[in-house]
Amino acid sequence: MSTPHNSAAKGQIAETVLLPGDPLRAKFIAENFLTDVEQFNTVRNMFGYTGTYNGKKVSVMGTGMGCPSIGIYSYELIHMYGVKNLIRVGSCGAFDPKLNLYDIVLAIGASTDSNYGSQYKLPGIYSATASWELLSKAKKVADENNITATVGNVLTSDVFYGDDMDSWKSWAKMGLLAAEMESYALYCNANRAGVNALTILTVSDSIVNQTETTPEQREKGFKDMMKIALELA
């Protein structure tokens, strides 16, 4: 079997899949953290791999950027490939001044300016939330490994270069920690289907402090994020 976007055969994808936005980050994870790696997808260069971590089968696949893109890939992973645990490993821009570069954020919920949730025709506004099972385990792994991980609400935005570059301040007033572009759609798809999803983010820049990571810092932060995500498999 295959889909318009994924050439994997049924059974080639593990029940737990790590989902970076960048397909090259998927390649990096497969090459540096997994053994016995098999590539299952190259369609649109959205690389997907399955391998082994600590004796457990785990997959990793890029999602692209934004709700429509992760919406497609996560839907297919859940409904066509039987994936049960979807763990986004992404970067974010921090609103909270207490967040340092390459700190980890565990997104307990995602607020949004996206219209993704309108498809469900709900009589109100949906709060998209993470799997408690994955979230509590991720926090435990972080604590045990002395990794600073802040749990909170994030903004999933449809825009990276918004017309109003100060709009983040209104979200920050509501306690949101950081901005990224995919978690709301991921959580909607997972919750609608009754499977588990969690977003783990590395702070790649601070919108409030006007700072950004060097490549070296990014590498360290991203490694912490991978460690937490892979321990959930």
Ligand SMILES: O=P(O)(O)O[C@H]1O[C@H](CO)[C@@H](O)[C@H]1O
């Ligand atoms: O690093 P990734 O996972 O792509 O995540 C963030 O980076 C991209 C924007 O540069 C958006 O996809 C945003 O969510």
Ligand SMILES: O=c1cc[nH]c(=O)[nH]1
């Ligand atoms: O500022 C940022 C950084 C990463 N990802 C985003 O969506 N925004």
